[in-house]
Amino acid sequence: MAMSWVNEDxxxxxxxxxxxxxxxxxxxxxxxxxERAAATIGAAPVDLSMLDxxxxxxxxxxxxxxxxxxxxYLGTGAIAMLERLRSEVxxxxxxxxxxxxxGPKTAxxxxxxxxxxxxxxxxxxxxxxxxxxxKGLGTKTAANLRDAVARMGAKDTGRLPAADAIAVAxxxxxxxRTVPGVAEVAYAGSLRRMRSTIGDIDVLAAATDAPxxxxxxxxxxTTVKVLAAGxxxxxVLTVRGLQADLRVVEAEAWGAALVYFTGSKAHNVRIRExxxxxxxxxxxxxxxxxxxxxxxxxxxEADVYAALGMDEVPPxxxxxxxxxxxxxxxxxxxxxxxxxxxxxxxxxxxxxxxGKATLDDMAAAAAARGYAYWAVTDHAENLSINxxxxxxxxxxxxxxxxxxxxxxxxxxxxxxELNIGIDGALDYDLDFxxxxxxxxxxxxxxxxxxxxxxxxxxxxxxxxPAVCVIGHPTGRILGxxxxxxxxxxxxxxxxxxxxxxxxxxASPRRLDxxxxxxxxxxERGATLAxxxxxxxxxxxxxxxxxxxxxxxxxxxxxGILNCLDVDGLLAFVDRKxxx
DNA sequence: GCCGTTTTCGGCCCGACTGTTTTCAGTCG
Numbered sequence: 001m002a003m004s005w006v007n008e009d010x011x012x013x014x015x016x017x018x019x020x021x022x023x024x025x026x027x028x029x030x031x032x033x034x035e036r037a038a039a040t041i042g043a044a045p046v047d048l049s050m051l052d053x054x055x056x057x058x059x060x061x062x063x064x065x066x067x068x069x070x071x072x073y074l075g076t077g078a079i080a081m082l083e084r085l086r087s088e089v090x091x092x093x094x095x096x097x098x099x100x101x102x103g104p105k106t107a108x109x110x111x112x113x114x115x116x117x118x119x120x121x122x123x124x125x126x127x128x129x130x131x132x133x134x135k136g137l138g139t140k141t142a143a144n145l146r147d148a149v150a151r152m153g154a155k156d157t158g159r160l161p162a163a164d165a166i167a168v169a170x171x172x173x174x175x176x177r178t179v180p181g182v183a184e185v186a187y188a189g190s191l192r193r194m195r196s197t198i199g200d201i202d203v204l205a206a207a208t209d210a211p212x213x214x215x216x217x218x219x220x221x222t223t224v225k226v227l228a229a230g231x232x233x234x235x236v237l238t239v240r241g242l243q244a245d246l247r248v249v250e251a252e253a254w255g256a257a258l259v260y261f262t263g264s265k266a267h268n269v270r271i272r273e274x275x276x277x278x279x280x281x282x283x284x285x286x287x288x289x290x291x292x293x294x295x296x297x298x299x300x301e302a303d304v305y306a307a308l309g310m311d312e313v314p315p316x317x318x319x320x321x322x323x324x325x326x327x328x329x330x331x332x333x334x335x336x337x338x339x340x341x342x343x344x345x346x347x348x349x350x351x352x353x354x355g356k357a358t359l360d361d362m363a364a365a366a367a368a369r370g371y372a373y374w375a376v377t378d379h380a381e382n383l384s385i386n387x388x389x390x391x392x393x394x395x396x397x398x399x400x401x402x403x404x405x406x407x408x409x410x411x412x413x414x415x416x417e418l419n420i421g422i423d424g425a426l427d428y429d430l431d432f433x434x435x436x437x438x439x440x441x442x443x444x445x446x447x448x449x450x451x452x453x454x455x456x457x458x459x460x461x462x463x464x465p466a467v468c469v470i471g472h473p474t475g476r477i478l479g480x481x482x483x484x485x486x487x488x489x490x491x492x493x494x495x496x497x498x499x500x501x502x503x504x505x506a507s508p509r510r511l512d513x514x515x516x517x518x519x520x521x522x523e524r525g526a527t528l529a530x531x532x533x534x535x536x537x538x539x540x541x542x543x544x545x546x547x548x549x550x551x552x553x554x555x556x557x558x559g560i561l562n563c564l565d566v567d568g569l570l571a572f573v574d575r576k577x578x579x
Numbered sequence: 580g581c582c583g584t585t586t587t588c589g590g591c592c593c594g595a596c597t598g599t600t601t602t603c604a605g606t607c608g
Contacts, residue, residue, distance in 0.1 A: 033580035063581050103606050230596050272592040
């Protein structure tokens with residue numbers, strides 16, 4: 001994607017440096033420094049090519065050495081140190097450490113002793129039984145590696161879209177809640193932080209007796225293979241090639257364990273460093289005074305952060321992208337929460353071909369969520385199968401007036417989700433468009449166009465007086481298709497200039513804008529709309545994933561369109577139209 | 580390599596599990 005291509009490439013290159021250094025066996029702290037730099041760069045809300053070397057060195061985790069390498073990359077397009085490392089480390093070793101359970105030490109051993117230079121050579125050596133007998137490697141290790149290599153060849157591997165992982169995780173949690181003696185169960189990890197794709201499922205349980213909970217996981221219907229089973233922790237392979245890790249703790253340690261298990265790893269390392277500087281030590285059982293061993297906090301996450309002298313950090317923000325410093329200074333932004341939302345501005349009824357519930361049912365469910373308004377934005381005429389003709393729009397308006405009577409406490413807004421044509425043209429005509437109360441405009445076709453063309457068509461829609469929100473701005477479907485190429489900064493500038501909002505589509509299949517794009521939008525002062533894009537009653541509950549995604553981008557209620565009350569919202573529409 | 584309420588050197592988060600070891604190294608998160 002056009003956005004932050006420089007950052008992504010740099011992040012990848014520093015990640016590769018870290019991997020190669022690890023394979024060379026250098027000091028682990030140096031490796032960690034490069035890993036941290038890669039993470040910082042990958043999450044930076046500003047394109048690094050826009051900054052000078054001093055500003056780059058001011059980023060947390062980036063010092064003079066890394067900054068000069070970044071400058072070198074920006075000047076020459078390459079980092080000489082990386083080129084040198086690539087020539088020094090046999091290429092196949094990078095492939096070897098991708099095998100779960102096979103780390104740098106073993107990779108080095110396999111290469112030096114057996115000449116194994118890649119996955120294929122490892123397979124052959126395993127088949128020939130050549131690993132057994134190597135010092136430190138027995139028959140069990142060989143069998144585990146054989147399994148791991150075989151799994152790598154299977155179809156269902158790698159990260160899953162959040163929507164799929166949520167389904168597995170919730171099923172797992174439900175199973176564990178039925179175990180006697182279990183006080184609390186929650187999923188943590190990247191799922192709780194609401195990353196858009198999920199590598200594994202982390203489940204935490206509080207119970208007086210751990211073994212029955214472990215047994216329940218091993219026996220769960222979703223469990224394919226047990227990878228590790230100890231007193232405090234069990235790891236299994238579940239359906240869809242997803243690993244699930246379960247930790248069981250006493251209820252008194254719940255908060256500390258939740259902090260630990262939610263991560264991110266980088267966030268944990270940073271707050272543990274902070275603890276050490278205060279003469280404390282933090283682990284999954286609590287925050288302790290170093291000298292006396294006295295436990296200062298552990299029951300809730302709020303207790304732990306408070307005892308560290310920090311604001312409590314919402315899980316989606318725990319990525320070590322500045323939140324630790326901000327929370328320590330008491331300056332963490334008060335990010336948007338579900339309770340701040342006054343309505344939902346993108347939803348469908350059965351008037352659209354793809355809507356699965358009637359206007360009555362959708363409106364009743366939206367009202368039951370306590371919304372002050374709900375915009376029904378059925379598809380417009382240019383979406384051939386699902387769209388509404390003008391005749392159907394007029395008929396729906398009659399229906400809308402009738403349904404409005406049934407939900408007196410909530411304002412139903414007569415809306416549409418328009419189609420952005422290849423040249424930026426919209427459905428209907430100007431007068432008809434202005435007869436709607438609220439319009440979202442989205443790209444639904446011709447998604448593989450060059451960035452310049454794609455950007456221009458979206459900006460054309462942004463400039464249209466009837467368009468209040470651009471729906472799912474990048475068009476990505478997680479696990480299925482990447483977003484279209486756009487120049488996000490140009491789109492953000494146009495949105496700010498015209499007073500148009502960009503959507504944070506809350507569907508866990510989309511999460512579009514992404515968290516990092518939200519952060520960029522917030523930096524540039526763009527208005528966002530968090531919308532469920534519900535096609536069914538159940539979809540309305542997806543809003544929480546949109547809120548989490550907005551939190552990942554540090555969005556505050558002040559920048560969210562649907563945190564406004566009805567009057568504020570309608571004033572926003574009027575201002576846009578007056579331009 | 581980074582960093583500072585130990586501030587330009589000397590530290591750097593902490594624990595669980597496995598396998599192959601008789602006390603611990605390697606890997607993972």
